[in-house]
Amino acid sequence: MTSETTPLVATLSHSSHLPSLNLRIAQVGCAMLWCLFxxxxxxxxxALKPVLVAQGVYSxxxxINTLNEVCIEQDLKLNKMFTMAAVVTNATALIVGSILDNFGPKITGIIGSFIIAIAAFLLSQGASITIFDAYLIGYVTLAFGGPFVxxxxxxxxxxxxxxxxxxxALLTGCFDTSSALFLFYRIVFQNNYISNLTLNKFFKFYLIVPVFIFLCQIFIMPHESYKTIEDIAKISETGLDESGVPLDPEDTRYSSNEVLTVTRSRSRRGSIKSTKSVFEEIADTRLKKISGGIFGVLHSKPMIEQFKSPWWYIMCLFTTIQMLRINYFVATIASQMTYYFDDVISIQLNKFFDIALPLGGIISIPFIGLILDNLHTYAVLCILLCVSTAIGVFGMISIQFLQYLGIILLVLYRPFYYTAVSDYCVKVFGYTTFGTVYGAIICFSGMMNLLQTYLDNATHFTFNNNPTPVNGTLVSLTLIFGIGMLIFIKSQEKEIIRHNIIEETLADEDDDQIQTFSPPN
Incomplete structure (x- = not known):
């Protein structure tokens, strides 16, 4: 069997174990639909905050008892809802990964449907439940259920x-677009398209979503995972399945000429056995080139050693400050724009942000792929730092055009950043530990979002509603952590390149010795 036909045979063999085409289309379609909601x-x-204020939540x-006017104490309590929800969403990733590995996607999805149903019930009954804060617990529970499904x-x-x-990409796009749910609710509520659509009525209607998820899990979704998270990371990065052959026989990254070249190189190495397939070797070489040499730097290291490495904690610190900045802006955009502009402009900017946030994830998908596939990891991180700094600076200037530009950059930056961190983890730490390493970064960063409450209090009380000191501090920390990260990675790139040159030279010398050696008669 020739090397050119191997991928096709492997793909056909794997495909023969898949369910029917219509069932797989239904599975993906259902998943996209529930992710969207x-x-x-x-x-x-x-987008939801004005509705909460209008219905007197925490009033x-x-x-004062005037509706549609938010006082500082009410604003802080509402913002705390989002802060806690953001923390829980990111911290849940590790829990979900463990449940998924041990019980499979069906059980994980069913658990998620029950959690979301509980959240909808609490939010619908928030006004009548007095034993505990049903709005806070309900919103946090809704955030908890999201990662499960x-x-x-x-x-x-x-x-x-x-x-x-x-x-x-489609599933991720649906996740980003799901933030539009409350935008549509606000539009319907404020324009009275559905008469008196209170929180109670809205979240009673919303119970349809967890019921739909539950029924899909019972009757449509697969019992076993098609792939693990590690396999998916490998497929996404290389196009190779777990056995090391291309899923797509027409994948241009693995031409017959390249396969032949690597095969000849392996045969020259003789008895040196490789645990990787020819295609995996080609992929490693390509990814080393794309990443600027950092691909594989910690792939063979134990997980505990990876966590102790500067490669992990410098990205963890940078991710933490970025997540804190993004979520602080989402929670406080109304009060920030009110401080910098008059009521008319601030309302316009708020409405623009509500629409731009869900659209940003969709629009950015093709550009993210182009950037990650064509630029070195160091260049990608440079772009992240520059864009993040620009967003922070624009957000502190009372010029309407710059605020619009900052919002546009932010909604495009948010999905790009998370994808870039994921890409970094695959390249640096490898596929085997990807789920745990990436999950730990997101979990730690999410927990640190608890600091957002203190930033919010400082803005209102210490700085008299002026968000500039907090924003300025966050931008300064971005520059400190970001520049430190770039200096470290640049120094490591140079060391890796020097090490690779030495290895290639020694390998060439060994090849020459093998070719010139002739056994005695």
């Missing part, structure tokens, strides 16, 4: 071999 609606908090803490969908990436990247 439940994966991350809590990030649409800026009892104010000295979203992450359990990742394994569908290989339901159509060769198109895993497209499916992941």
């Amino acid at each position: 439940s994966a991350g609606p809590v990030f649409g908090f800026a 009892e803490v104010c000295d 979203f992450i359990s969908c990742f394994q569908l990436a290989n339901s159509f071999p060769g198109n895993s990247g497209l499916i992941l």
Whole structure:
């Protein structure tokens, strides 16, 4: 069997174990639909906040009783809802990963449907429940359920071999768009398209979503994962399945000429056995080139050693400050724009942000792929730092055009940043530990979002509603952590390149010795 036909045979063999085409289409379609409504609606908090104020949520803490006017104490309590939800969403990733590995996607999805149903009930009954804060617990519970129903969908990436990247992009796009749920609710509520659509009525209607998820899990979704998170990371990065052959036989990254060249090179090495397939070797070489040499730097290291490495904690610190900045802006955009501009302009900017946030994730998908596939990792991180700094600077200037530009950059930056961190983890730490290492970064960063409450209090009380000191501090920390990260990676790149040159020279010398050696007669 020739090397050119191997991928096709492997793909056909794997595909023969897949369910029917119609069932797989239904599975992906259902997953996209529920992700659109439940994966991350809590990030649409800026759109929901005016509805909460209009319906008097937490108005009892104010000295005034006028609806549609928010006092500082009420604003802080509302913002705390989002802060806690953001923390829980990111911290849940590790829990979901463990449940997914041990019980499979069906059980994980069913658990998520029950959690979301509880959240909808609490939010619908928030005004009548007095034993505890039902709005806070309900919103946090909604955030808790999102990762269960979203992450359990990742394994569908290989339901159509060769198109895993497209499916992941569609699911991710639905996650980003899910923040529009509360935008549509606010539009319907404020324009009275549905008469008196209170929180009670809205979240009673919303119970349809967890029921739909539950029924899909019982009757449509697969019992076993098509792939693990590690396999999906490998497929997304290389296009190779777990056995090391291309899922797409027409994948241009693995031409017959390149396969032949590597095969000849392996034969020259003789008895030196490789645990990787020819295609994996080609992929490693390509990824080393794309990454600027950092691909594989910690792939062979134990997980505990990876966590102790500067490669992990410098990215963890940078991620923490970025997540804190993004979520602080989402929670406080209304009060920030009110401080910098008059009521008319601030309302316009708020409405623009509400629409731009869900659209940003969709629009950025093709550009993210182009950037990550064509630029070195160091260059990608330079772009992240520059864009992040620009967003922070524009957000502190009372010029309407710059605020619009900052919002546009932010909504495009948010999905780009998370994808870039994921890409970094694959390249640096490898596929085997990807789920745990990436999950730990997101979990730690999410927990640090608890600091957002202190930043919010400082803005209102210490700085008299002026967000500039807090924003200035966050931008300064971005520059400190970002520049430190770039200096470290640049120094490591140079060391890796020097080491590779030495290895290639020694390998060439060994090849020459093998070719010139002739055994005695």
